[in-house]
Amino acid sequence: MFTTGQLIFALFFLVAFVAIIFISYKRDKKLHLRHYKGSGRVLIGFILFLVILLLLKSWVKH
Known part of the structure; x- marks a missing residue:
């Protein structure tokens, strides 16, 4: 299915994406x-x- 390299890349991508989203939300919290x-x-x-x-x-259906 997936190679080991693809799985490692997906894991790092997911961790980085979640971290960036969390940091961006934290930075913009006062503005929101x-x-x-x-x-x-x-x-x-x-x-x-x-x-x-x-x-x-x-109600209308019955």
């Missing part, structure tokens, strides 16, 4: 908190909207 202050409520509203649509779909 300032600019995306109400995004949690928007996400909850969107999920609630989808649940209502699914409930209406199942």
Whole structure:
């Protein structure tokens, strides 16, 4: 399937990718908190909207 070299490369790539993403998020955390202050409520509203649509779909179907 995969050679040993490919598996080692994939492992190093995964570790490096996760580390870079973590460092980038840590660096931008203050900026995200300032600019995306109400995004949690928007996400909850969107999920609630989808649940209502699914409930209406199942209610109309029967």
